[in-house]
Amino acid sequence: MNDDACRTAATDSVERLSGADVGGAAATDAELRVTLPGGPGDVHAWAQYVAAHADGTVFHDPCWSLTVRECFGHQPMHLLAWRGARLVGVLPLMEVRSLLAGRLLISVPYGTYGGILADDDATRDVLASTARELAEAGGARVLELRSRTAAVADFEPIDGYLGFSKSLPATPDAVAASLPKRPRAAARHARDRDGVQVVHDPELLEAIWHLYCRSMRRLASVNYPLAFFRALQARLGDDLWVSAACRGGELICGTLCLVYRDTIMPYILGADERITGEGAANLLYWDLMERAVQRGLHTWDYGRSRADNRGAVGFKKNQGFEPSPLGYQAFVPGGRRPPNLKPSNPRFALARRVWTRLPLAITRPLGAWLSRSLPG
CATH class of the missing domain: 3.40.630.30 (Gcn5-related N-acetyltransferase (GNAT))
Incomplete structure (x- = not known):
């Protein structure tokens, strides 16, 4: 038709x-x-x-x-x-x-x-x-x-999708106390001992997209095209936050956050697994929460995760967020x-194993093309 x-x-x-x-x-x-x-x-x-x-x-x-x-x-x-x-x-x-x-x-x-x-x-x-x-x-x-x-x-x-959201503290100074002990300690270690810094810069969008593509390949998932995020940035302007944790000028991880009304949501996250720095993501989110409170936002939404994705669910619970079925x-x-387009579909098992072994020069454009048939 x-x-x-x-x-x-x-x-x-x-x-x-x-x-x-x-x-x-x-x-x-x-x-x-x-x-x-x-x-x-x-x-x-x-x-x-x-x-x-x-x-x-x-x-x-x-x-x-x-x-x-x-x-x-x-x-x-x-x-x-x-x-x-x-x-x-x-x-x-x-x-x-x-x-x-x-x-x-x-x-x-x-x-x-x-x-x-x-x-x-x-x-x-x-x-x-x-x-x-x-x-x-x-x-x-x-x-x-x-x-x-x-x-x-x-x-x-x-069935099988979980949401994670909760209210932000009233003041930026209260954010640290609202975080569980373990991620707070990891974030401080990254900042004070590893020299990790958080930067907010719209010009980092493409660099963060490359980190995101690397992460998606590691997870055996397809990435969305860079053009999609550039178009979102053009339409949303200051309501698309582009933020990264870096050390010595080298990006460790980065995220693109969507801001709408009083809510902020990290939409994608990318990380370079070759760089050690376990607490970098914790520091990044801590900094973003403080920034969100300063802007007057009231809700942090970690988005959705599949219930069978133990890594993503565990990370969000470790941040103090309890899951709610969507x-x-x-x-x-x-x-x-x-x-059934879920990654857990056995039909995709072989393709997913192969995907993690392909070079990024292949998975980036191929993932962008395939994403048209995989609408999230």
Whole structure:
């Protein structure tokens, strides 16, 4: 199905449910109608709605989907719910045509979070029904909502993902005391004995990307393209923090953090395993937490980890963060089995073993290409 056909199918499905009588107290203002974004005015209203919604994240914001579209070419299927002229719900949704899994509808690709934001249950249900129609009409293998909390009654749970977040201290001086003893001691050792320093510099983005690619190869995972992070930097500006721990001018590890409203999230981390310095990452995060408090941020979100990823889960727990199951959900048209793109899939075992042995000159461009079919 080409792009025009996809949009026509989406428009037809949306029009069938537009003006649906969803009943209840929520329907008192006007009929509920669902549309695709029609222009800059709709996109602006969408951004404002996400910013004001209690569960809104940077991944719900249109800037994220615009960047994904620009860098990966995935087709937008975003849904907006209106009562009269008032926006009452959004579902950022994109079609991914995966070489490994076929056609997927994801909210949202490469995002930790996604799913429906709505004023009320009736609006949520109509957005879910419209998305389900899109999946059925377009032959999608799965419709995936990356919600923090499961909210759609008849969608299947996607188990195995954990979230890690907690409130930051009130003052920068209180950050040290909020850290567990072991990572605090490791960070101090890195700073005082190893001479590790933390720097914040947007110009380090490419260098950190190279560290990230090295780490992803070591973990037998694909890296996202450099162009994606450059595009995010161009759109987010000062809300994409570029930070690294270095010693003697040599980068040990680095991270790109997403800042949205009062929350900071380390989105990627890269490290050079050839350089010793166990406490460098601890020092980096300590410094970032202090900086976040200075800026007036209130929440540190360590993002998600797969429950079977003992290394990542253990590191975050060691930092004093307790895991919470994420409420990801899926609708599978026709009751078929959804595709399994998790690294733990035995189908990928041989490829993953080979991947760790390939030179970076191969894994960097190949990973960037493959990531179009592996939407996070």
